[in-house]
Amino acid sequence: MSDGNGSAAGNLTQPGLPETGALPKRRHIVLTSHSNRSGLKGNPVQWGHGDPLQRGAIVATVTDPNHRNAIGTHSGSYAVYRALAVASGVLDPDHRPDFTNTSPAIPIGPHPSWADPEKIVSLDPFGALVGDVYRDKIAEGLDIRPTIAVTRAHIQMPELLEAVRQGRIKEDGEIVKPGGDLVVTKAAVEPVWYLPGVAQRLGVSEDELRYALFEQTGGMFPELVTRFDVKVFLPPIGGITVYIVGDPDAITDPARPLAVRVHDECNGSDVFGSDICTCRPYLVHGLEECIATAQQGGAGLIIYFRKEGRALGEVTKFLVYNARKRQEGGDRADAYFARTECVAGVQDVRFQELMPDVLHWLGVTRIDRFVSMSDMKYNALVRSGIEIVERVPIPDDLVPPDARVEIEAKKAAGYYTDKVAPTEEDLAQVKGRGLE
Ligand SMILES: [Zn+2]
Numbered sequence: 001m002s003d004g005n006g007s008a009a010g011n012l013t014q015p016g017l018p019e020t021g022a023l024p025k026r027r028h029i030v031l032t033s034h035s036n037r038s039g040l041k042g043n044p045v046q047w048g049h050g051d052p053l054q055r056g057a058i059v060a061t062v063t064d065p066n067h068r069n070a071i072g073t074h075s076g077s078y079a080v081y082r083a084l085a086v087a088s089g090v091l092d093p094d095h096r097p098d099f100t101n102t103s104p105a106i107p108i109g110p111h112p113s114w115a116d117p118e119k120i121v122s123l124d125p126f127g128a129l130v131g132d133v134y135r136d137k138i139a140e141g142l143d144i145r146p147t148i149a150v151t152r153a154h155i156q157m158p159e160l161l162e163a164v165r166q167g168r169i170k171e172d173g174e175i176v177k178p179g180g181d182l183v184v185t186k187a188a189v190e191p192v193w194y195l196p197g198v199a200q201r202l203g204v205s206e207d208e209l210r211y212a213l214f215e216q217t218g219g220m221f222p223e224l225v226t227r228f229d230v231k232v233f234l235p236p237i238g239g240i241t242v243y244i245v246g247d248p249d250a251i252t253d254p255a256r257p258l259a260v261r262v263h264d265e266c267n268g269s270d271v272f273g274s275d276i277c278t279c280r281p282y283l284v285h286g287l288e289e290c291i292a293t294a295q296q297g298g299a300g301l302i303i304y305f306r307k308e309g310r311a312l313g314e315v316t317k318f319l320v321y322n323a324r325k326r327q328e329g330g331d332r333a334d335a336y337f338a339r340t341e342c343v344a345g346v347q348d349v350r351f352q353e354l355m356p357d358v359l360h361w362l363g364v365t366r367i368d369r370f371v372s373m374s375d376m377k378y379n380a381l382v383r384s385g386i387e388i389v390e391r392v393p394i395p396d397d398l399v400p401p402d403a404r405v406e407i408e409a410k411k412a413a414g415y416y417t418d419k420v421a422p423t424e425e426d427l428a429q430v431k432g433r434g435l436e
Helices: 076-087 135-139 158-166 195-202 206-216 248-252 279-295 314-326 333-344 356-361 375-383 401-412 424-429
Strands: 148-155 182-189 232-234 240-246 258-264 299-305 366-370 387-391
Touching: 158 279, 195 206, 240 248, 240 279, 248 299, 258 279, 279 299, 279 366, 299 356, 314 333, 333 401, 333 424, 356 375, 366 375, 375 387, 401 424
Parallel strands: 258 299, 258 366, 366 387
Antiparallel strands: 148 182, 182 240, 240 299
16 A cells, blocks of 8 residues: 555554555644643533523533533534534534524523532533623634524424314414414423532442443543543433423413423334334323413423433344343233343433433423323432422323333333232233234
């Protein structure tokens, strides 16, 4: 191979790999792992300070390492696609966004929880307001980016249109338009973790958390274990979408009711209507509850987390489906959790301990109708100081026959039910379809 650098680049060619040709001329790489050299030199963040200027802007962009004061970068897992765009030459790595007309469609906050370093540890409460509160700093050249965006939308879902047709949902002209469009406000929220706070929620030391994050990502972020002075981390994971139904002011008004569904992503059911679980039916039921509560003068919230397959991912999920359906005796409710644990080593890694943060960002202190049967979600919310008045299980007639295995296993494991929880013997009788 040709070697324009005159070095031992030829040694890089490994057996079985194509020759790489001449090494490209590289830009100077700035290692970010040493505080006394370069990178991550920005002002430290005073997490939980109620004044955003005192708290300090979170600077996680890579355009100027000298101003960075956080580990990781924006856009969660999509940061990797941005890297591909830079690598392939279609994106200028120094591009600065033009934020004209991008400000939130409605104001949210500030709420007292924003000034409490323990109430919110996994998102930046000022994330939607950076263009406003840090206007001067951005004008001075600091590359500060929003981690939350708030917009408006109309939703058309077949089940909701059918509910309008059947008269269960009324067209009021404002929340539900003539023809069945549901009007919502929606917010996209990127994760921003305050590492000491996240460690505290999980009941581990900050050191243990940092080493596990570093090692289990294949050493992706060296600053986790070299820059203990930098406390904020933007992890490369999916975020949250909030759907607000009705008047947003009702969310924090104690005189008005609030319905909430906290929903963890299940692409197979949510989008494609797969019948092995209750995810989409329960999501739609949650929306119906939100509409009913909003039409009574309150508001409804769907909080949608990108935590596919109990945050174990879809590959693990599909492996578990096969293991469930091929096991001796077929897919059975009494072996539901055991099959997940066989494949993944654990039943669930959603860590609901971090989930309440988004509700505290919205200023929620009481939920009148909580549309979820999960004891983990319920306990996390109550422990975080949110009152839950009533829990709303999924109506029986919305459970697809093949999803009985899941819902009965969950009820036996402690999920909320307004009936008697099934026994081990009951569970052994609940069977699902084979792999046909
Ligand atoms: Zn599902």
